[in-house]
Amino acid sequence: MVSDARLVRVLVGHRGVVRTLAFSPSGSYLASAGDDKKIKVWDLAACTCIHEYRGHHGKVTALDWSDVGKPSLTNRVLTDPNDLSIDNSLLCSAGMDGIVKVMWDGNSKTKQMSNQDVQQSTYNTKCSYLVDVQVHPDWVVAIGTKG
Numbered sequence: 726m727v728s729d730a731r732l733v734r735v736l737v738g739h740r741g742v743v744r745t746l747a748f749s750p751s752g753s754y755l756a757s758a759g760d761d762k763k764i765k766v767w768d769l770a771a772c773t774c775i776h777e778y779r780g781h782h783g784k785v786t787a788l789d790w791s792d793v794g795k796p797s798l799t800n801r802v803l804t805d806p807n808d809l810s811i812d813n814s815l816l817c818s819a820g821m822d823g824i825v826k827v828m829w830d831g832n833s834k835t836k837q838m839s840n841q842d843v844q845q846s847t848y849n850t851k852c853s854y855l856v857d858v859q860v861h862p863d864w865v866v867a868i869g870t871k872g
Contacts, residue, residue: 747788758785783822791815791860819855819867
């Protein structure tokens with residue numbers, strides 16, 4: 726509990742400063758990212774890293790996780806958007822490389838993700854440094870600066 730001010734879990738795995746965190750919509754997972762340019766997804770019940778995303782060329786500064794992604798955003802067709810065994814959430818990241826990444830897993834929530842299961846899209850922006858990203862089922866907004 727927060728009022729107890731007790732340490733509950735320590736998740737070890739990044740090689741550098743962690744700059745951003747995002748809980749999955751279900752609250753079962755936590756994404757973390759930072760100076761090592763990696764995004765890790767943690768199973769909070771098991772205290773294990775279930776996936777590591779790579780692809781940023783600079784420090785990752787922002788993460789956001791949306792409930793359900795639309796096919797128009799992810800270029801995919803959902804077989805059944807109402808199937809609760811399928812995780813249709815979108816995890817987005819932004820960083821000091823001016824890149825926005827949109828990642829999703831359209832497979833069962835109960836199995837560990839492999840690189841073949843995870844799909845991602847990369848968007849290059851005109852910014853050299855992105856400070857925040859927000860994802861919605863219909864769109865993604867990133868805020869940054871040039872230079």
